[in-house]
Amino acid sequence: MATLMRASELHKRLESGEHTVLLDVRWVLGRTDGHDEYLDAHVPGAVFVDLPTELADHAQPRLGRHPLPSPEHFQAAARRWGINDADTVVAYDNSGSMAAARVWWMLRNAGVESVYLLDGGLAAWRANGYATQAGEVRPAVGNVSLGDGSMPAITEHEAAQWHRNGVLLDARAGERYRGEVEPIDPKAGHIPGAVSAPTTANLTGDGTFLPAHELRRRFEELGLDASSNVAVYCGSGVTASHEIAALEIAGYRAALFPGSFSQWSNNDANDVAVGSEPFDEDAEGPSGRSTAAGSSVGA
Numbered sequence: 057m058a059t060l061m062r063a064s065e066l067h068k069r070l071e072s073g074e075h076t077v078l079l080d081v082r083w084v085l086g087r088t089d090g091h092d093e094y095l096d097a098h099v100p101g102a103v104f105v106d107l108p109t110e111l112a113d114h115a116q117p118r119l120g121r122h123p124l125p126s127p128e129h130f131q132a133a134a135r136r137w138g139i140n141d142a143d144t145v146v147a148y149d150n151s152g153s154m155a156a157a158r159v160w161w162m163l164r165n166a167g168v169e170s171v172y173l174l175d176g177g178l179a180a181w182r183a184n185g186y187a188t189q190a191g192e193v194r195p196a197v198g199n200v201s202l203g204d205g206s207m208p209a210i211t212e213h214e215a216a217q218w219h220r221n222g223v224l225l226d227a228r229a230g231e232r233y234r235g236e237v238e239p240i241d242p243k244a245g246h247i248p249g250a251v252s253a254p255t256t257a258n259l260t261g262d263g264t265f266l267p268a269h270e271l272r273r274r275f276e277e278l279g280l281d282a283s284s285n286v287a288v289y290c291g292s293g294v295t296a297s298h299e300i301a302a303l304e305i306a307g308y309r310a311a312l313f314p315g316s317f318s319q320w321s322n323n324d325a326n327d328v329a330v331g332s333e334p335f336d337e338d339a340e341g342p343s344g345r346s347t348a349a350g351s352s353v354g355a
Contacts, residue, residue, distance in 0.1 A: 059160075059304050060265060061146055061172040063180040069144075070100070077139050077195075078102035079147040080178075081111075083155040085240075085291075085355040097188040099148065099174075099181055103137045103195055107294070111158050117322035120315035121240070121292035122355075130162060131202040138195030139168075148174035148181075152263040154255060154295050154355075161297035161312065165209075166202035173301060176264040183262070207300075208311035210287050212320060215313045219249025219334065222285030225278065225310075226250040227299040228317065228354025232291070235330030241291060243321040245328035248335055251278055253288075255295045255354065258302035271306035280308060289313035289320075294355040 069076050080102040082090035094104045105111065110133040112122035125133075139145060145163060147156040153173045163171040174180065182188065210218065218224040226233045226246050233252040238244035246252070257274060260266055266274070280286060286308055290296040293314040303310040313319075320326050329336035 057169055059173060059301050060175040062175050063184045063186065066099075066146055066174055066181075067184065067186050075143065076101075077137060077143050077145045077198075079105045079137060079145060079156070079159055081105045081107055081147055081149045081156040081159055083107040083149065084151055085294075093150065095191060097178075097190055098193075099178065100187065100189040101193060102148075102189075103193050105133075105137065105147075105159055107155055107158060111162060112292075115318075118319065120319035120322075122294055122318075124162070124293070124314050127166070127202060127204045130166065131200065134163070134166075134200050134202060135198045137198065139198040139200040141200050143168075143170070143198070143200070145171040146174050147171065148177040150178040152256075152259050152298075153177055153265070153301070154298050157297035157301050158294050161207060161300060163202075165207040166204060167206045168200070168202070176262060179263055208287075208309065210311045210313050212313070212315060212323070212326075215247055215287065215289065215320065216326070218285075218287050222287060223279050224250040224313075225253040225286065225288045225299060226317075226354075227253060227255045227288055227290040227296045229254050229256070230332075232354055234332055235328070241318050241321045243328045245330040245336070246334075247289065247317065247320055248327055248329040250289070250329075251334055252332070253278055253299065255290070255298045255302070258298065265302060265305060268305050268307070271302050275303065275306055275308065282307075284308070286310040287313055289316040290354040292316050292318045292355055 113125045115121045149156040233246045235245035288296040288299045293316045
């Protein structure tokens with residue numbers, strides 16, 4: 057299954073009248089202006105998706121900051137967006153697909169096969185000179201029937217053991233992985249055994265994904281090969297979906313740890329490693345230091 061759709065391909069589809077459900081997932085950690093930006097300008101016909109309320113359940117320490125919603129809750133949201141069975145769905149944002157990847161993963165997990173990320177998002181659409189639309193789009197309610205479990209996922213317990221027989225990637229910014237800063241979670245550092253793999257390194261300067269061969273080389277340098285069992289986490293399971301999309305482009309099938317570091321760091325029984333290496337041999341028991349400042353990359 058293809059992961060990405062270029063702006064020119066999407067424009068051609070819309071111009072030819074091919075039915076396409078467009079989802080605008082304008083969200084950045086620490087900001088609340090996504091809907092306002094959507095109202096100012098979006099791809100014509102796009103429906104706004106509210107990540108905190110439609111792509112997540114209420115924050116719970118034992119499950120993380122953005123727990124996956126129930127299948128029933130997600131199906132109701134997908135129908136509000138106008139999705140019917142067998143529809144083609146294209147999701148985008150204005151932050152390099154970091155937020156849009158969440159709904160891409162969730163729809164894939166729910167059994168929707170024809171779902172894509174608009175490569176480069178709204179910026180790529182505008183760079184091609186295509187028109188935008190203002191105001192709210194309210195589609196007719198769809199009838200899509202969604203399932204669950206079509207994408208691999210791992211539990212907190214599995215994340216603790218994953219390094220023994222696989223590669224666990226930490227998709228957050230490097231300074232958060234190293235434990236230098238932690239702007240939101242109760243401990244700073246990373247899951248012992250995890251390898252630092254910031255999502256920003258998946259992108260070119262214009263916010264589009266690197267070509268498949270470059271992504272493959274990147275992940276090979278992080279220790280992956282064709283037989284690797286790969287799992288990914290971030291801060292709360294949002295940008296880890298972006299890493300999974302990049303891995304798919306590179307030819308890997310990766311599992312998501314939905315609760316991610318926000319779940320892990322809220323459990324006092326879990327050790328936290330600091331520094332640039334997967335393990336911190338000097339750390340004993342629940343460790344890590346926190347600070348109020350730092351990068352929010354890796355939600």
